[in-house]
Amino acid sequence: MPELPEVETITRDLKKCLVGWKIAGVWSDWPRYFRLSGGLEKTRKNLIGRKVISIQRLGKNILFQLSGGYVLAVHLKMTGRFIFTPRGVEGLGSAKESSHIHLIFDIKKGGKKSKLNFSDVRKFGRVIFGKSDEVMARPEIGGLGPDPLEISATDFLGRISKRRGKIKTVLLNQNFLAGVGNIYSDEALYLSKIHPLSRTEKIPKERLKELFLNLVKVLKKSLKLRGTTRQDYRDLKGQKGDYFAHRLVYARKGEECPRQIGGQACGGVISTVKIGSRTSHFCSGCQKVYK
């Protein structure tokens, strides 16, 4: 589910409405979320009473910076989503939706009370809580690569020159770059005419540079459209993202390639191949395999 544009959208919205609120309580019927934080009870004890100082995205994680030098890092994984509406869950009007809420933060500010709900159909979500330096020292957080929107093409080329193996796998590796997932790696490879099975070390430098520029381009475009909703993704208020209608190859298996080459249609067909258990989408005609 959420990749960089989706998580960034949620983070920005959370920042607007949650900074300054205090955590007043934590409820969960799925303690497994806290397996990396010493369990629900321990987390609750240290978390309650802390104020949200700021919120930022780190890769696909949402980091809540809390008073006292603590950090709460939430990963949405496949189906996690935060729900914060003026009327709470009731505002969404769906009983089915509320049955998927497995984590609730009670929050307060001044005299006001509210709830930040975490809905997560498949319960893959994950919470890491602790003192800032402890959290940042964890491999899941501290081991993350740089953000594609914050490095230069030169940085990217320097990093990728040390990598080998299938380009698709490299792009999905969060320790290489943080925030890129299945959708945008497919889109960027398509834009760059690089086949996802290409060996990274065999791709010419200028093609890799192109790949980076296209990756940044597609991430920014999706961010403007508030992300991609195929099935599950929703923002804080339950709205879908609009990039799906603009996608080029992702989830378009069997369709004709949208590319025009010199006024002519490419003529290829969008196909798929499994790479590392993920479905990759590519055009059979215009994406070259470097091997």
Next chain:
DNA sequence: GTCGATGTTATCAA
């Protein structure tokens, strides 16, 4: 009813 797929990642074995 069964099978395969879904935007993620950790883990284990070859």
Next chain:
DNA sequence: TTTGATAACATCGA
């Protein structure tokens, strides 16, 4: 070191 399979879990559609 790299890879592939599997597991974590629920739902949807063929």
